[in-house]
Amino acid sequence: MVAARETTLQELLEGSKQYRVPLYQRTYSWTKTQLSRLWEDITQLAEDRIKHPDASHFIGSLVLAPSPSNGPTGVQEYLVVDGQQRLTTLTILLCAIRDHRVAQEGPEHRDRINQQYLINNWKPEQQRLKLVPTQADRPAYVACLDSTPQAGGSDPVGAAYRYFSAQLLTMDDADNLVDIDHIENAVISGLALVSVTAQQGDNAHRIFESLNNTGLQLTQADLLRNYLFMRLPTRGESVYNALWLPLQDQLNSKDLELLFWLDLVQRDSRIKQTDTYAGQQARLDRMCTEEEIEAEVARFSRLGVLLKSILDPTLEKVKEVRVRLRRLRDWGTSTVYPLLLHLLDRRDAGSATSEEITSAMLVVESFFVRRLLIGRATANLNRILLSVVTEMDQTLPVDKAVLGYLSTGRKYYASDDEIRKGLRAIPFYINGRPNQRSLVLQWLEESYASKEPVDLSSLTIEHVMPQTLTDEWRTALGDNLDPGESLEQVHEALVHTLGNLTLTGYNAKLSNSAFAVKRTQLATSGLLMNQEIARQPEWGRSEIYDRADSLAERVISVWPGPLPDAQREANPAWDLMNKVLAELPAGSWTTYGDLAAIIGSHPVAVGTRLATMPAPHAHRVLQVGGTVSPGFKWLDPTRTDDPHDLLRAEGVSFDDHGRASEAQRMDLEALAQLIGVSTDELPTATPVTDATQETLRDRFIEQLIALQGSEVAEATLLVLDAWTKVGGRNEYGTGQNETSCFLIAREKYEENGNIWPAAIYPSGKFEVVFQHLRIRTPFDNLDMREELRRRLNLAAGVTIAAAKIELRPGFPLTVLVAPDARDRVVDALQWFYAKARAGV
The missing domain is CATH 3.90.1150 (Aspartate Aminotransferase, domain 1)
Known part of the structure; x- marks a missing residue:
């Protein structure tokens, strides 16, 4: 016999209990993919619970077996047969919440969270932890639990702790209605789990196998089709032939499921694709007659035609609409599909014109491009896009409504001033996806409207000043350094900015060549932007800045900005810097220049900020040679410990001259990988002939x-x-x-x-x-x-x-x-x- 019941994390963890992950279980292995999905669910739940305090979100089951050593008193011990990854993740999140609240609010949260959810106070050492991971994960887990210098290492447990620490920093600001107390409440009381507990003597592993032996599953589209035609006992065959079959011929099973989810999202942006069938069934259950169900199938069939045009823009008859659909498809963000379906549906219904939906799609394209140009390509993007239809002003023309929605709140729709500043400073080449970076350069070249256009699809991005400096380039760049500047810092600050990038078909040939060589090649290019570069006698900081300024004005003219009253003064992205620092693993360090480059600031400004404002792991930011800044001081005036000692305790090695190991430095590229600013795909081996x-x-x-x-x-x-x-x-x-x-x-x-x-x-x-x-x-x-x-x-x-x-x-x-x-x-x-x- 087993006992299965719904429970919460609070109920599982409160009291004298211990959950042991058996040694034969795999080690902790959640990656950012699973962590980000859980975090999105939690933040959405926290927001929902502001208005609906009883809202909950089901996150799966735990299969538990009581320990044979349990007695009538003391700590109740359980073996975690299934669900250990989920349970471990949630307790790591509680550690991060505890440490964030201690740092931001006060030390009282340490004992509160520890004693309620993380440790069994006053119990023997072997029973102290409420969750005991596998042997391999235990040191990293205990480091997070006890907040030692090794907490947040490079192992998966440490990576999860750093991820949540960074997200909490991003979440905790005055503009956000969802504060950390709401997050904690959602985690503890709002996440619902099913606890499946075996009885003494039961074979827990056999139970686990039977729970998971589900065989081949029907897709949600299959389930919905079966449900619809169950509701059509007399009209099923004619509806199937007239409406369903044409829809099924147009869209494969995956796209059908996408269609049914897109339809739901336009009513409730919180609906997840995994809940498509349940959501549609709940909606359709309110319909009583076969005529109503038939009308729904007809509506799905009509929407299917529109979705087919989104997936294949060549089917769209109006040229201007076709161009915008193609460009948004090429951008590669499928969460824009609910809005596109809504726009085409509005035109189909006669409540929007082709001109209006074309204008609305240009606004969305501009929103994407401008966010990428200021280094915020992915920040909250999915939630913003999924909410456009439900939250925009339905009384306005669609283009005005989309512009108004995207212009309000913290959506990073960059103003003209932010574009001008961002193009000089933001490392464009490490932000967003590779195809998106190429598209921006292609679209900029297209804006020149050359009378002899070039096929841009086969061209690649070229750094005019190369990523690896030759002696020639070092001499040219070093001639114009300001007092106190290092050549490496200036190069790092400039090399990936848009002003230094172009498109070429001769990437390998140009390589690290001197500018005189590149200039000759670029002068023969069919690209007008390359001919502009070739007209420069030399290439250094002033030329890169001038080109950035010129491109900024072109961006502003091509892609409209937010509403004027929504524009704000562009400031360095200190929230992004704090996120970077929170994700920095124990045993690593970075430089003021690395941080400045990734957020589009200056090393001096970064140093000033760290010297005056709280930031996580500020002691891990060193000078370019790996030395602690002579002026380093703890913000806490009572701290007198040497940052060298703390860094050594965390695992950083220093040489006899006090220089940190260069191998442990997180440079610009590593920082971009660490926080996901760069969404470059992992190497993909695609079979070809x-x-x-x-x-x-x-x-x-x-x-x-x-x-x-x-x-x-x-x-x-x-x-x-x-x-x-x-x-x-x-x-x-x-x-x-x-x-x-x-x-x-x-x-x-x-x-x-x-x-x-x-x-x-x-x-x-x-x-x-x-x-x-x-x-x-x-x-x-x-x-x-x-x-x-x-x-x-x-x-x-x-x-x-x-x-x-x-x-x-x-x-x-x-x-x-x-x-x-x-x-x-x-x-x-x-x-x-x-x-x-x-x-x-």
Whole structure:
């Protein structure tokens, strides 16, 4: 027998209880994908509970088994047979809430949350923790529980703690109705779970298997179809032939499910795709006659035609509407679909014109582009887009209504002034998705309205001042430094800004060439923006700023801004800086310049801010050489401890001169990966024909030689040859800017799916893809990734920090030139291959 009942986290954790995750369970493995989904659910629930205090959200079940050691008194112990990932995540979130409230409100929250939900006070040490994770996760979990310097490390437990800490900082501001107390209340009392508890002597594992042995599931579209035709006992066949079959012919099962969800979202933006069937059924249950149900099927059929035009804009007859639909489809944000369906439906119903919906879509495109240009491409985007239809003013023409909604509140619809400032400072190249960055440059070139337009789709983004400075470029840039500036800081602040970027078909050929060489090539380009660059006699800070200013005015003329009364003064993104710092793992550090570059500010301004305003982990921000700033002071005047000692306790290494290890530095690229500012996809090995692979291989080698020289290219190819000899396969990518190479150890169709340890880029990086490996067997085990890191670090010139075990760190391809180092790398790859193939 089992007892199943609905419960809350508060009920589960209050009192003297302990939940033990058995040693045979897998280690904690939630990634940001699951964490962000849970966080969205919690913030939505917290908002709902402001008006509806009894609102709840079901998040799944726990299968528990009482411990054989339970007695009539003392701590009640349970084994967590299923649901340990969810329960562990929620207690980590409580640790983050506790520490945030202690820092922001007062120390009383520490004992309150600890004693109610996290520890069994006054109990023996072995019963102190209410949740006891697996042995492997325990040190990281206890570090978070006890708020030690090691809390928030680079392991999955630490990553979850850092993620929630960063989200709480972002959430906790005066403009937000949902404060941290609402969040805590939602977590403790609003999340509903089903607790399935076995009785003494029951086989908990058999229960678990029966709960999960559900077999092949019908899709939500299948369920809704069955429900609809169950409600049409006499008219079913004629409705099916006349209405449903044409709809089913137009849209596949996945798109049908999308249609039914889009229909619901236009009524309630909180509806999730997983609740589509339940939501539609509840709505349709209120209908009594077959005529009403038939009318709904007819409506679905009509909406299906409109959705087909959204998915395939070539079907739209009005050119201006077709262009806007295509551009929004190319942008790649599907959460705009509810609004697009609403706009087309309004036109279909005669309450909006083609001109009005075209104007509304331009506003949305402008909203996307302007957010990307100020470095806020993804901030709350999905919630904003899903709420447009339900929250915009329905009494206004649709274009005015969309503009009015997007202009109000904290939606990061950048004003003209923010665009002017942002284009000078924001690192455009690391923000958003690669295709979105390319689209902005393509659309800017199209705005020149050249009489001889060029096919822009095959062009790639070129850094005019290169990412890697040659001696020539260092001299040119160093001639105009201000007192106290370092060349590295100025380069980092400028290189990824829009003023330094363009499109070209000669990315590999131009490479790190001097500006005189690039200028000659750009002068022959068919792109007017390149011809403008070529008219400059030299290329440095002033030229990059001038071009940024010119492009800013073009952006302002092409993409309309928010309503004038909604514009505000552009300020540095201190909230984003705090989020970066909250996510910084123990055992790592960054610089004032790195922080300044990612938020579009200046190192001096960042230093001033950290010296005067509270910020998480401010002691982890060092000078560019890895030294603690001579002027560093704790904001708390009672603190006298040396920041060096705290950094060492967290795992940072210092040399005899007090310089932190460069390998442990989180530079601009690492910070972007860490907080998701850059949404670059992980390397994706997409199968293509052998002939295409041969072409890509040739392109890879051509780029490798052009960018790295023959010696480095030869050493790299020796590593690739060694990989194929051991049984691996080299897969060449189809990226726009360069052709990468993935070292494939296991194919997609094989057991446990595809896996590769590294990607090699002709621009000079051997990238170790820990971010990819953490969800691939057997390297989802942290110890396995650590062993790979250790083996690679045996090669001279390779120093991958433990703090980067969740990211995509790497080392320069020049390391491979030395035979001993190359052999060490090959040994590590051979070990990886054997482990990845074990049991296949």
